[in-house]
Amino acid sequence: QVQLVQSGAEMKKPGASVKVSCKASGYTFTSHWMHWVRQAPGQGLEWMGIINPNGGTTLHAQKFQGRVTITRDTSTSTVYMELGSLRSEDTAVYYCARDVSTSVDGMSGWWFDTWGQGTLVTVSS
């Protein structure tokens, strides 16, 4: 079955960087784009960016421009999200989620069909 397994919790100081991994299994890694989504404590879901494992093309939310780097390693079916210049507001659970898309009745649809278990990143001095 499709599975996304993320790396463990991290504690970082302000100004540092964190790199979270997401290992995919149960499907052809290069056939599905992968998203990163985060959730601050008590807050909603926030889309961060996406990578096409087939080629490495990425898109990022404007908010994270210049601070986030999403990469992939096709040899290990792993996607990485690195966030730099960390501040306390970056304390959140970070999720990877697999992208699926289709077109029905002339309209497109995208959805996140499988999610990783989440990685808590705590930023504190």
Add this chain to the structure above:
Amino acid sequence: SSELTQDPAVSVALGQTVRITCQGDSLRSCYASWYQQKPAQAPVLVIYTKNNRPSGIPDRFSGSSSGNTASLTIAGARAEDEADYYCSSRDSSGSHWVFGGGTKLTVL
């Protein structure tokens, strides 16, 4: 526009039907998807593309769409349906994805 708007909280009596809505310009050209999230758990997909349910999602969950509004309906709500629900779609620009602010569903 890159915003999706949801009511922050909705309540429903046990066994009754509840509709959760999501509004945004992107929904005129892109179907919404819906996610259920319980405390300390990852979100779970419940509805995608018009009115499709992943395997394992009960048929009391259904979706619909009209104009700039998507809706998630739960018919015969159960105690275990109490959760946060989020809608999502691709932004009108095509270069971003967005989530609604989430709706906290309370089953009374």
